[in-house]
Amino acid sequence: MGVIHGVDLTKSYGKLKAIDHLTFEIEQNKITGLIGRNGSGKTTLLKMVAGYLIPTSGELKVFSENPFNSLEASANSILIDDTMTFSDSFTLVDILKEMTPFYANWNSSLALGLFDYYSLNPKQPHSNLSKGSKSTFNSIIGIASRAPLTIFDEPTTGMDSAARKDFYRALLKDYLEYPRTIILSSHLLSELEGILEDILLINQGTKRLHLPALELKELAVGLRGNAQAVISFVEGKKIIYQEDFAQGSLYVVLKRELVQQQLEQIRQSGLEVLSVATDDLCVYLTAKTKGGIDDVFKKG
Amino acid sequence: MSSKKVSLMSISFKQYSYKLRAHTGLLNRLLLTQILALLLSLLGTSSMGAGSGQLSVTVRSYSANMVIVFSILWVMIVAVLLTTKPYKQIEMPLVGNRLTGNLSDVGLLMTASVFAGITSTLGGVLLRDIMYFISDRSTMAVDGFFLTLTDLMFGMVVAILCLGLVSAMGYFIGVLVQANKAFAILIPVATIGALRVYTHLGQSVVEFYIGNVSLLLFALKVMITSIILFGVSMMVSHRMEANQ
Amino acid sequence: MNLSAMNFILLPLMILIIVIVLRDIMPFIRTKMSGLFTWKRSFICAGLYLGILVLMVPILYVLPNEGFIKVSNNGDQASTLSQNVLSDLYTNKSNLPLDLDKQQGLYKTSTQTFKTDTKKLSFNLDPNFNPPLIFVERKAVDDGEINVSTYAGTQSVGGIDFTKLILPPAMSFRNGTLSFQSNNRQVLDLKQFNADVTVAQFKNGILGSIQSPSANFGFGQVIYLRIPKSLELDKGAYSDQIQMISGT
Numbered sequence: 033m034g035v036i037h038g039v040d041l042t043k044s045y046g047k048l049k050a051i052d053h054l055t056f057e058i059e060q061n062k063i064t065g066l067i068g069r070n071g072s073g074k075t076t077l078l079k080m081v082a083g084y085l086i087p088t089s090g091e092l093k094v095f096s097e098n099p100f101n102s103l104e105a106s107a108n109s110i111l112i113d114d115t116m117t118f119s120d121s122f123t124l125v126d127i128l129k130e131m132t133p134f135y136a137n138w139n140s141s142l143a144l145g146l147f148d149y150y151s152l153n154p155k156q157p158h159s160n161l162s163k164g165s166k167s168t169f170n171s172i173i174g175i176a177s178r179a180p181l182t183i184f185d186e187p188t189t190g191m192d193s194a195a196r197k198d199f200y201r202a203l204l205k206d207y208l209e210y211p212r213t214i215i216l217s218s219h220l221l222s223e224l225e226g227i228l229e230d231i232l233l234i235n236q237g238t239k240r241l242h243l244p245a246l247e248l249k250e251l252a253v254g255l256r257g258n259a260q261a262v263i264s265f266v267e268g269k270k271i272i273y274q275e276d277f278a279q280g281s282l283y284v285v286l287k288r289e290l291v292q293q294q295l296e297q298i299r300q301s302g303l304e305v306l307s308v309a310t311d312d313l314c315v316y317l318t319a320k321t322k323g324g325i326d327d328v329f330k331k332g
Numbered sequence: 333m334s335s336k337k338v339s340l341m342s343i344s345f346k347q348y349s350y351k352l353r354a355h356t357g358l359l360n361r362l363l364l365t366q367i368l369a370l371l372l373s374l375l376g377t378s379s380m381g382a383g384s385g386q387l388s389v390t391v392r393s394y395s396a397n398m399v400i401v402f403s404i405l406w407v408m409i410v411a412v413l414l415t416t417k418p419y420k421q422i423e424m425p426l427v428g429n430r431l432t433g434n435l436s437d438v439g440l441l442m443t444a445s446v447f448a449g450i451t452s453t454l455g456g457v458l459l460r461d462i463m464y465f466i467s468d469r470s471t472m473a474v475d476g477f478f479l480t481l482t483d484l485m486f487g488m489v490v491a492i493l494c495l496g497l498v499s500a501m502g503y504f505i506g507v508l509v510q511a512n513k514a515f516a517i518l519i520p521v522a523t524i525g526a527l528r529v530y531t532h533l534g535q536s537v538v539e540f541y542i543g544n545v546s547l548l549l550f551a552l553k554v555m556i557t558s559i560i561l562f563g564v565s566m567m568v569s570h571r572m573e574a575n576q
Numbered sequence: 577m578n579l580s581a582m583n584f585i586l587l588p589l590m591i592l593i594i595v596i597v598l599r600d601i602m603p604f605i606r607t608k609m610s611g612l613f614t615w616k617r618s619f620i621c622a623g624l625y626l627g628i629l630v631l632m633v634p635i636l637y638v639l640p641n642e643g644f645i646k647v648s649n650n651g652d653q654a655s656t657l658s659q660n661v662l663s664d665l666y667t668n669k670s671n672l673p674l675d676l677d678k679q680q681g682l683y684k685t686s687t688q689t690f691k692t693d694t695k696k697l698s699f700n701l702d703p704n705f706n707p708p709l710i711f712v713e714r715k716a717v718d719d720g721e722i723n724v725s726t727y728a729g730t731q732s733v734g735g736i737d738f739t740k741l742i743l744p745p746a747m748s749f750r751n752g753t754l755s756f757q758s759n760n761r762q763v764l765d766l767k768q769f770n771a772d773v774t775v776a777q778f779k780n781g782i783l784g785s786i787q788s789p790s791a792n793f794g795f796g797q798v799i800y801l802r803i804p805k806s807l808e809l810d811k812g813a814y815s816d817q818i819q820m821i822s823g824t
Contacts, residue, residue: 083429084424084573085573086571086573101429101430101431101570102429103338103340103343103427103428103429103431103432104338106427106428106429107338107343107427110425111424115421115424116424116425117418117421117422117424118354118422118425119353119354119355119356119357119422119615120357120613121353121354121355121356121357121613121614121615121618122353122354122614122615123614126353126614126615130350130353130354131425131426133346133349134343134346134350134426134427135427173425353615353619354615356613356614356615356618356619356622357613357618359618359619359622360613360618360621361598363621363622363625365594365598368594368597369594372590376767382733387731387742387761387762387763387764388761388762388763388764389731389733389738389763389764389765389766390763390764390765390766391733391736391766391767391768392765392766392767392768393767393768393769393770394767394768394769394770395769395770395771395772395773396772397770397772397773398587398590400772400773400774401591401773402591402594405591405594405595406598409598447622447626450626450629451625451626451629453772453774454626454629454630454632454633455629456772457629457632457633457636458628458629458632460632460636460769461632461635461636461639463767463769464636464639467767469642469643469644470643470644470645470741471645471738471741471764471765471766471767472644472645472766472767472768472769473644473645473736473766473767473768473769474641474644474645474646475736475768475769476768476769476770476771477644477769478636478637478639478641479636479771481633483771483775484633486774486775486778487771487772487774487775490774490775490777490778491772491774494774547778550778
């Protein structure tokens with residue numbers, strides 16, 4: 033069952049289309065990763081879902097309602113990002129208390145527990161926090177709110193790696209205890225991989241793919257070895273990425289299904305068959321050219 | 333589906349109560365402003381002066397006028413500020429929509445008007461008490477010193493109504509400017525222009541509201557105008573995107 | 577220059593200063609002290625402030641109503657009356673005994689008694705001293721005493737009658753000469769409490785509250801002397817001002 037339906041969704045700022053005819057569906061009680069490079073439209077999409085922005089065209093439904101200006105949708109969702117601001121009149125502990133009446137499922141003991149764990153200064157105002165601490169604090173709100181739709185936009189910005197790991201772990205644990213729909217946006221897939229069930233990859237406002245995380249792992253295959261031999265196998269097939277890594281050697285990434293039958297043959301001809309890490313694959317899928325940044329240097 | 337029916341009024345009230353505490357910085361500014369105005373009021377304003385060979389007489393007038401005027405300026409600034417991005421952003425982590433945001437702002441402004449109206453009028457009492465002790469009573473006219481309780485109440489009600497009206501105007505202007513930045517230039521230009529062309533406009537507007545003797549009529553005019561201004565503000569901001 | 581005009585210039589200036597304070601200095605202080613002003617502290621401050629202000633109300637009503645200038649609504653009327661009386665006295669120069677103490681519109685500012693042992697009385701008036709009227713009445717006896725009473729006409733500004741605050745002329749008597757010395761320029765700073773604009777607009781209309789009331793400033797003085805029966809009077813240069821009253 034879908035919580036969010038987007039049909040032919042477009043959001044444009046003047047001539048620039050931040051979201052370009054995007055059709056997608058986010059399923060209930062799943063952790064979906066929204067992956068895309070900087071400027072791919074992740075934040076714009078999430079802000080539309082959270083009801084802050086009006087789609088230019090297309091249809092968007094959150095809990096089968098148009099989220100813009102919808103109280104119902106707002107009551108059932110929360111967007112955590114680094115633009116969240118709180119008054120200096122509140123200490124951090126005050127903020128956690130102030131959130132309680134707004135979110136029906138708010139878990140105070142969890143919020144305070146996490147707050148203690150991260151040993152943030154309870155008397156501090158929010159605006160004085162460092163970037164990483166701010167992200168950490170905001171993430172506590174996101175987890176403790178237990179909103180039926182919890183959206184994190186780049187939640188780990190500025191966090192150190194220990195804090196990131198703690199955050200993902202805390203999120204996953206609480207998710208298992210209290211399942212809800214969670215969207216995590218990031219440009220870094222590697223860290224998230226462990227907890228994501230679905231991955232929605234967007235690029236330049238369009239959907240590149242939307243798959244369960246496990247399928248994504250198996251989606252592509254990398255072939256490496258003698259350039260001639262590689263080309264003979266992949267000729268005429270849609271190549272996702274290619275890289276010259278040494279003289280006369282080539283590394284090619286393409287969909288596994290395209291060469292599934294030939295894998296044995298490929299191995300026998302002395303080529304390496306490699307699995308492609310999902311975050312690398314995402315980078316390849318959202319690259320503007322097949323060779324990535326290498327192409328820039330080739331021309332020179 | 334865990335979506336429960338949420339009530340507009342209950343969310344608005346929750347936002348109101350949140351903002352009341354979130355915006356105490358503005359309250360601090362009011363106290364500072366009023367105290368400053370009170371100190372200035374202690375100097376009085378010399379309303380008359382006359383002199384002859386051996387004698388020169390000045391009459392200094394004392395009243396809470398400055399406290400009231402400063403409070404009106406304060407509520408105007410607060411009303412405009414509430415519509416600006418930094419103050420609207422405070423709503424973002426909360427449950428709500430544009431309407432609850434506006435309703436809670438209106439509640440906040442009404443509370444601000446009541447508080448500022450009461451305190452600024454009572455400022456006149458404080459002024460009298462201080463003057464009683466620090467100043468020579470033999471040069472002080474007894475008339476008007478002992479404010480009657482009725483005048484005090486009356487003053488409070490009128491001050492609250494004036495503050496409420498000004499806050500509605502400020503909020504309206506703020507919303508217009510947020511909707512389109514051109515209003516930031518257009519409104520002052522149009523106001524000054526209108527006052528230039530129709531020189532009696534300002535006076536007749538003032539006359540319309542306060543040129544009457546009946547408190548009830550005054551209250552009615554102020555309330556209706558405020559409701560209209562707030563209503564239009566809400567309609568204008570209804571389709572505005574947040575965080576823009 | 578009218579002093580009230582000064583206020584109209586000063587007020588916008590002050591408002592400008594306040595706006596600058598609010599706009600520029602406050603955010604600076606706020607960032608310096610953020611975290612100091614939690615909502616609880618602000619509420620406590622505001623509560624205390626309101627509490628003190630409310631407390632001021634009973635205090636105001638408990639304060640004794642003493643020592644003030646009493647203001648009569650007909651203060652202006654009183655000074656008109658007193659001006660009439662004075663001009664009457666100047667023009668008619670009555671030679672009948674007067675009881676100025678009972679004369680409405682005149683207020684006795686001082687009385688003094690000098691012992692005299694000379695045969696002759698001459699005068700010395702300060703040129704700065706507004707020409708007062710001096711009435712001289714001969715007493716029926718020779719008691720060797722000159723009784724001087726000074727009177728002033730009602731002085732009021734905007735209905736505030738400040739006649740009682742006016743210092744009488746300084747007098748001295750030496751070697752048969754009675755001198756009246758003008759005081760140094762007397763500066764009076766009167767204070768009145770006005771209703772706030774909020775209330776005043778309903779009472780006088782918005783413009784009525786700004787209008788300045790009239791000032792009545794006829795600085796008329798009357799000196800009344802009672803001298804011993806056989807004291808010789810030398811009017812000197814002041815024969816216009818000194819009026820003998822034919823005694824009984």
